Ligand SMILES: NC(=O)C1=CN([C@@H]2O[C@H](COP(=O)(O)OP(=O)(O)OC[C@H]3O[C@@H](n4cnc5c(N)ncnc54)[C@H](OP(=O)(O)O)[C@@H]3O)[C@@H](O)[C@H]2O)C=CC1
């Protein structure tokens with residue numbers, strides 16, 4: 001598809017200008033290679049799947065396949081032992097047609113540019129799906145924060161923030177937490193940016209501590225959103241939450257809070273897997289106790305009131321609802337057949353590959369896609385950004401009510417499109433979101 005479209009562009013160029021150099025100028029940059037495996041390749045496939053439904057707007061679809069702006073930075077810091085270490089950092093602004101870039105920052109030893117490109121692109125889709133006035137962006141630093149002291153982590157954060165300071169700002173691009181980043185990291189980012197611009201700029205990041213302009217409810221918002229749409233999707237397929245068996249992969253901000261809320265609603269959280277271990281209890285795990293254990297020991301591994309099972313057996317766990325809440329590409333053609341759940345609610349970004357999507361669909365498993373299911377975080381980030389601009393702060397009750405209304409409304413809208421067009425919820429969400437993004441592109445036109 002991409003090649004066909006590219007050919008078309010080349011053909012037009014050749015007939016009007018007939019120069020090789022111009023044709024070369026339209027070649028895709030190497031980092032956009034559609035053959036590239038991994039999350040960016042998955043995003044391209046998802047766009048291809050939705051293109052036939054976009055009507056006239058499809059003429060703009062190439063915009064989605066090219067991030068607007070990519071910044072790769074060197075992040076040198078002094079280590080505690082006196083040596084100098086260099087880390088690679090990225091900030092990608094995928095699309096800003098609907099507003100400033102918005103999306104988290106990931107600290108992870110395996111993060112890559114193509115992964116951050118995909119995460120930024122999914123932010124564009126997500127922000128459009130819940131109709132918050134943002135484009136999509138994402139950042140990352142290729143570092144294992146678990147191996148840094150607190151001082152080293154602070155220096156990485158501050159240097160990275162200064163380096164990407166060129167392109168972020170309260171009206172340009174607003175970072176937030178993602179894997180291995182949290183309120184503490186956001187406070188350092190806000191402070192560094194503020195020092196560099198000479199004034200306190202609380203609106204430059206969201207997910208900050210409450211005392212620095214953070215919003216009530218933001219810490220829990222992604223997990224709460226996963227619970228809200230998960231419970232609503234379950235209701236729509238006649239699956240009772242009370243007593244339902246839930247399996248959760250990833251027990252951090254998203255997975256931990258989603259597990260807690262499902263357990264509080266009467267579900268049995270039977271299995272939890274994190275990076276270091278996997279625990280199982282048929283009668284349901286004691287989630288507050290497991291959270292306390294994970295906080296103390298850094299993992300669910302070693303939790304005494306459960307059976308330890310091999311990590312790979314997680315996928316065979318008998319359950320009704322599966323919540324992937326760790327990293328991308330966890331549900332693939334290799335394990336999609338093994339999943340016993342009727343409902344998958346994607347807390348993580350990009351956990352399911354397109355071929356696994358097809359297998360799950362054929363097997364009648366409903367997947368609530370990431371770009372709706374985990375949008376609660378950015379929705380409350382939007383509230384935080386609005387509150388920072390007005391310096392007027394809302395109650396937690398008001399925030400949660402608005403969050404629930406937006407999440408339910410978004411699910412309802414994509415459910416209807418899925419029913420009308422006979423497509424999966426993922427394709428339906430992409431239809432709704434791509435139409436919003438590309439209509440904005442169309443209305444704005446190409447020239448400033
Ligand atoms: N934070 C947010 O507001 C949002 C996050 N997301 C997405 O949710 C997902 C989780 O993010 P978040 O909860 O914030 O991150 P955290 O860093 O808080 O937690 C990540 C969790 O995933 C686990 N994990 C990491 N690698 C693996 C692995 N290979 N197998 C199993 N578990 C693993 C970690 O385990 P361990 O601690 O042992 O390493 C940890 O429990 C990501 O995909 C993120 O992009 C989406 C929307 C918003």
Ligand SMILES: O=C(O)CCC(=O)C(=O)O
Pocket residue numbers: 102103104105126174175176177178206207349374375377378379381
């Ligand atoms: O809160 C935000 O701005 C973005 C959170 C995020 O990175 C995500 O939704 O994946």
